[in-house]
Amino acid sequence: MDNWDEIRTAYHVARAGTVSGAAEALGVHHATVIRHVDALEARLGVKLFQRHARGYTPTEAGQDLLRVAQTTDDQFAQLASRIRGRGNDVSGELTVTSLAMFAPRLAPVLAGFQRDHPRVILRYLTGTRLFRLEYGEAHVAVRAGPPPQEPDNVVQPFFHMRAGLYAARAYVAAHGLPEGLEALEGHRFVGPDAESPRAPTERWLRETLAPEQIAFRSPDPRAQEDAVLAGAGIGFLPPWTAAAHPDLIEVAPPREAWSSPIWLVTHVDLHRSSKVQALLAALKAAAAEWDAA
Amino acid sequence: MDNWDEIRTAYHVARAGTVSGAAEALGVHHATVIRHVDALEARLGVKLFQRHARGYTPTEAGQDLLRVAQTTDDQFAQLASRIRGRGNDVSGELTVTSLAMFAPRLAPVLAGFQRDHPRVILRYLTGTRLFRLEYGEAHVAVRAGPPPQEPDNVVQPFFHMRAGLYAARAYVAAHGLPEGLEALEGHRFVGPDAESPRAPTERWLRETLAPEQIAFRSPDPRAQEDAVLAGAGIGFLPPWTAAAHPDLIEVAPPREAWSSPIWLVTHVDLHRSSKVQALLAALKAAAAEWDAA
DNA sequence: GTCCGCCTGTGCGCTGATGAACAAAACCAT
DNA sequence: ATGGTTTTGTTCATCAGCGCACAGGCGGAC
Numbered sequence: 215m216d217n218w219d220e221i222r223t224a225y226h227v228a229r230a231g232t233v234s235g236a237a238e239a240l241g242v243h244h245a246t247v248i249r250h251v252d253a254l255e256a257r258l259g260v261k262l263f264q265r266h267a268r269g270y271t272p273t274e275a276g277q278d279l280l281r282v283a284q285t286t287d288d289q290f291a292q293l294a295s296r297i298r299g300r301g302n303d304v305s306g307e308l309t310v311t312s313l314a315m316f317a318p319r320l321a322p323v324l325a326g327f328q329r330d331h332p333r334v335i336l337r338y339l340t341g342t343r344l345f346r347l348e349y350g351e352a353h354v355a356v357r358a359g360p361p362p363q364e365p366d367n368v369v370q371p372f373f374h375m376r377a378g379l380y381a382a383r384a385y386v387a388a389h390g391l392p393e394g395l396e397a398l399e400g401h402r403f404v405g406p407d408a409e410s411p412r413a414p415t416e417r418w419l420r421e422t423l424a425p426e427q428i429a430f431r432s433p434d435p436r437a438q439e440d441a442v443l444a445g446a447g448i449g450f451l452p453p454w455t456a457a458a459h460p461d462l463i464e465v466a467p468p469r470e471a472w473s474s475p476i477w478l479v480t481h482v483d484l485h486r487s488s489k490v491q492a493l494l495a496a497l498k499a500a501a502a503e504w505d506a507a
Numbered sequence: 508m509d510n511w512d513e514i515r516t517a518y519h520v521a522r523a524g525t526v527s528g529a530a531e532a533l534g535v536h537h538a539t540v541i542r543h544v545d546a547l548e549a550r551l552g553v554k555l556f557q558r559h560a561r562g563y564t565p566t567e568a569g570q571d572l573l574r575v576a577q578t579t580d581d582q583f584a585q586l587a588s589r590i591r592g593r594g595n596d597v598s599g600e601l602t603v604t605s606l607a608m609f610a611p612r613l614a615p616v617l618a619g620f621q622r623d624h625p626r627v628i629l630r631y632l633t634g635t636r637l638f639r640l641e642y643g644e645a646h647v648a649v650r651a652g653p654p655p656q657e658p659d660n661v662v663q664p665f666f667h668m669r670a671g672l673y674a675a676r677a678y679v680a681a682h683g684l685p686e687g688l689e690a691l692e693g694h695r696f697v698g699p700d701a702e703s704p705r706a707p708t709e710r711w712l713r714e715t716l717a718p719e720q721i722a723f724r725s726p727d728p729r730a731q732e733d734a735v736l737a738g739a740g741i742g743f744l745p746p747w748t749a750a751a752h753p754d755l756i757e758v759a760p761p762r763e764a765w766s767s768p769i770w771l772v773t774h775v776d777l778h779r780s781s782k783v784q785a786l787l788a789a790l791k792a793a794a795a796e797w798d799a800a
Numbered sequence: 801g802t803c804c805g806c807c808t809g810t811g812c813g814c815t816g817a818t819g820a821a822c823a824a825a826a827c828c829a830t
Numbered sequence: 831a832t833g834g835t836t837t838t839g840t841t842c843a844t845c846a847g848c849g850c851a852c853a854g855g856c857g858g859a860c
Binding site: 222259262263264266274278285290292296297298307348349483487 | 589643
């Protein structure tokens with residue numbers, strides 16, 4: 215039973231009772247309607263209608279088709295309204311992914327968004343693995359570093375990730391506060407474990423310090439944060455993290471060379487949906503506040 | 508939600524997960540599949556799939572469509588098997604119409620047919636009004652007289668309606684038996700009431716007798732039969748009716764000039780169905796027995 | 801009775817959908 | 831790494847399906 219359009223045509227013929235009426239309802243020429251019905255009957259090997267000069271009277275088979283196609287038409291209409299409604303409505307699942315280090319900033323925004331749109335089920339994925347937008351693993355991704363180049367991705371600037379150097383009071387008490395960025399000898403640092411540095415802060419550490427000065431290394435930014443708080447050494451932290459911990463002392467304020475751009479990335483197929491657009495708007499509004507502060 | 512074929516294409520894409528797989532399943536080129544999906548998405552204003560190099564991943568809307576189209580596909584498959592099955596199966600309604608005078612001959616045949624095909628619901632319409640095949644009022648019609656000429660009707664010879672002249676014993680006792688067909692003066696006849704005679708028997712009465720000899724007139728053949736039985740006069744009766752009543756005396760045996768052809772008429776749109784064919788076969792088998800007798 | 805409107809049905813020219821071919825990207829296995 | 835396979839996506843020529851026009855028939859209205 216291929217060619218569903220012919221079924222639809224026959225359905226309208228059965229409903230209207232005439233070929234002309236069906237043609238008008240379908241917006242096609244009545245010759246097309248005749249051809250569709252003839253083809254469908256030929257394929258089924260059964261007459262669906264009795265033809266006479268005043269119209270088409272459905273046979274038993276035609277009445278059967280009429281019933282089935284009627285329900286199909288209803289189902290499709292409901293489907294269309296559901297799909298179209300979903301396009302304008304902000305509901306259903308909405309999955310966001312980012313590096314774990316952005317969680318302190320994103321979580322409040324996402325919570326507020328969820329409060330504004332109660333019908334949305336939010337999923338926030340953070341993990342070492344890169345979740346792929348093109349496989350539907352997430353609707354929106356927060357990415358750092360150079361702007362992503364995937365052709366099917368829509369990339370927008372989100373905010374600038376700034377970082378300063380901080381140390382815990384316990385560390386300063388033990389090792390003192392460096393006089394300036396040119397007098398760092400003897401100081402211990404918390405840094406990444408990666409072979410090839412990617413973030414500007416990582417590159418600065420690699421270029422400025424002797425390797426043995428990076429005494430505490432971890433690939434996990436949250437672990438680095440905990441290490442700095444524990445007095446393991448001086449480390450890069452976002453200013454908001456530092457502000458949240460009174461125990462931290464600023465070694466060097468954030469500077470432009472240490473900041474890296476953060477990007478909002480969406481798949482082009484989902485970017486136009488108002489659900490994604492609403493979330494992007496909320497995220498960018500939050501970013502505007504951050505940049506102003 | 509017009510264009511059901513595009514829904515069907517999208518359904519196969521969602522099921523196969525790839526455009527190529529859907530194209531193979533549908534037996535079309537994969538470019539066609541892409542065009543259908545693009546057109547459907549454009550009309551809905553919502554992306555149904557996320558495109559990536561390894562295939563198409565359905566979005567929420569696409570999954571919704573998949574569910575709906577799955578049930579639709581099942582419904583259509585069942586419909587097709589029902590319709591196709593009904594083409595070969597002898598079941599459902601089967602409506603026959605004839606002049607009331609044929610009821611004594613047809614009823615036994617129809618009853619036997621109904622016994623052989625228990626799943627058939629037989630409707631036997633007899634009435635003064637002519638039931639029209641082209642409006643679906645009947646599947647098979649039994650017609651007398653010249654072969655019907657309607658273009659959409661399939662006409663087959665059924666049997667020859669023979670008639671003889673008979674009278675009740677009471678009439679013969681009162682008026683005597685005519686010596687021959689040339690000595691009918693003074694005899695009373697039962698005949699039709701019609702202005703224009705159609706059956707050969709009616710024409711013979713009109714041409715042979717004085718008008719006042721047709722003393723009992725009725726448009727209803729069964730009423731004429733009752734009149735002859737009651738001794739109202741000599742009248743034309745089918746031989747089988749005469750044989751069923753021992754009280755009747757044959758005035759003149761059936762002759763060729765008094766017989767008229769009876770036709771089996773079906774609408775061309777229904778003629779090929781095996782249900783109609785089965786009934787036609789049963790009717791013609793009965794007619795063969797009648798002609799042999 | 802006669803005209804008018806609506807219906808089906810068919811042949812013809814044409815447009816839009818289809819299929820073939822090619823390009824390019826991504827994944828997998830060797 | 832690197833070639834082979836599978837996938838999407840685009841361009842262009844072809845053809846099938848479409849709309850148009852006209853014929854024919856039936857029924858109702860005036």
